[in-house]
Amino acid sequence: MSAGERGGVSERGNEGEREGVSERRSAEECLSSEGSRAVGEREIGQGYVRMDEREIGQGYVRKDEREIDQGYVRMDEREIDQGYVRKDERSGDDCGGGKRPSRDTVERGGAGLSADMSDGGGGEEIFDIYDADDRHIGTATRSDAHARGLWHHTFHCWLVRRGEDGRACVLFQRRSRDKDTNPGQYDITAAGHLAAGETVRDAVRELEEELGLRVSLEELTRLGTFREEDEGEAQGVRYIDREVSEVYGCATDWKPAAFRLQREEVAGLYEAEAGALLALMRGETETVLVAGVVLGETGEAVPVEGVRVSRDDFVARDPAYYIRVFEALGVLVES
Structure with a gap:
């Protein structure tokens, strides 16, 4: 039908x-014509910014940015010595990795999951998870995603x-x-x-x-x-x-x-x-x-x-x- x-x-x-x-x-x-802003925007002052932005000082930065010293870096970055690297970049001995598992892998029980993100065999939903820039970084169970605030x-x-x-x-x-x-x-x-x-x-x-x-x-x-x-x-x-x-x-x-x-x-x-x-x-x-x-x-x-x-x-x-x-x-x- x-x-x-x-x-x-x-x-x-x-x-x-x-x-x-x-x-x-x-x-x-x-949703996008002049005078009617797109879904995902809100009014701040005289203009519109994305809902994923917030006000800091005199300007606006993304919610997934934070202030470090005199500048801003992504929340998915961390400080290492004098520079910043992405939180999802790990040394070779860490588990996980950025490769997206195939659908078959997920359906077979998540052989491609990071060690701390397996579903324990309970049949819980598995989500693809992303960083703040919407780049795929792995998978997690539904409960894990909601407990840890994973995108x-x-x-x-x-x-x-x-x-x-x-x-x-x-x-x-x-x-x-x-x-x-x-x-x-x-x-x-x-x-x-x-x-x-x-x-x-x-x-x-x-x-x-x-x-x-x-x-x-x-x-x-x-x-x-x-x-x-x-x-x-x-x-x-x-x-x-x-x-x-x-x-x-x-x-x-x-x-x-x-x-x-x-x-x-x-x-x-x-x-x-x-x-x-x-x-x-x-x-x-x-x-x-x-x-x-x-x-x-x-x-x-x-x-x-x-x-x-x-x-x-x-x-x-x-x-x-x-x-x-x-x-x-x-x-x-x-x-």
């Missing part, structure tokens, strides 16, 4: 693979549909309370980590796993790349989550009740008008009323409406991320 038959997904291709699609281009321009890659996909009045309705999930990060928070419609050796094309499976919607990468619209860092506690365990996320949007005809929710990941699926969510993220209103479905005790979808949601109920991110995404989703279905 085709994706269009399953979910009424708009036929829009992936940027870079199907060029010249005007519908998709207009959404991407919403890894994720996939975000937001679904949007045209409401009966022609306005864009953004769908978003409530995370399961059993999640190891941000349990019970409202979040992206579907998202997931890239396992070691995987690409975004592989990660599109998250839509089918979490929501029962089968689509291909070509049916999604790329919205940009987003870097974020988050710290917290879930299930009694502290975590440091550092992610580089490829962000996509997808138009659908389905309302929340039409989806099949994965209990392990999703507690409920909701929708609200893009304009109302934009007002929420801009601080123009304190709450919005949303409707959708929650999973009942036996796994059935129970309709709910009039649920009041605040900005703090969403996973904590720079509001600029949500604003740019919701603006772009509106373009997808309203233009």
Whole structure:
């Protein structure tokens, strides 16, 4: 069965693979045109800087830089005598190395993993990990990546549909309370980590796993790349989550009740008008009323409406991320 038959997904291709699609281009321009900054930027003073920059003194440097004496060096560098070398450069007797293991190696149990990053045979997810410049430096288990704050890659996909009045309705999930990060928070419609050796094309499976919607990468619209860092506690365990996320949007005809929710990941699926969510993220209103479905005790979808949601109920991110995404989703279905 085709994706269009399953979910009424708009036929829009992936940027870079199907060029010249005007519908998709207009959404991407919403993120990057003058006066509307790209996903991953925030306003500081008179201009915009990347979310991975922070203010130091009179200027801005990357968050992954730190001050040493009179200058700045990368956090992934360390001082050796009078110079600096990368933290992932080791003498020959150290374990590990920068070579990316093959997918087959990872699936066979991680023979290519560093000695302190094996999964112990427990079948835990294995991630590719990266330095602050997004250069591959090895692999780690999910728990290790979150415990040690190791950079890894994720996939975000937001679904949007045209409401009966022609306005864009953004769908978003409530995370399961059993999640190891941000349990019970409202979040992206579907998202997931890239396992070691995987690409975004592989990660599109998250839509089918979490929501029962089968689509291909070509049916999604790329919205940009987003870097974020988050710290917290879930299930009694502290975590440091550092992610580089490829962000996509997808138009659908389905309302929340039409989806099949994965209990392990999703507690409920909701929708609200893009304009109302934009007002929420801009601080123009304190709450919005949303409707959708929650999973009942036996796994059935129970309709709910009039649920009041605040900005703090969403996973904590720079509001600029949500604003740019919701603006772009509106373009997808309203233009």
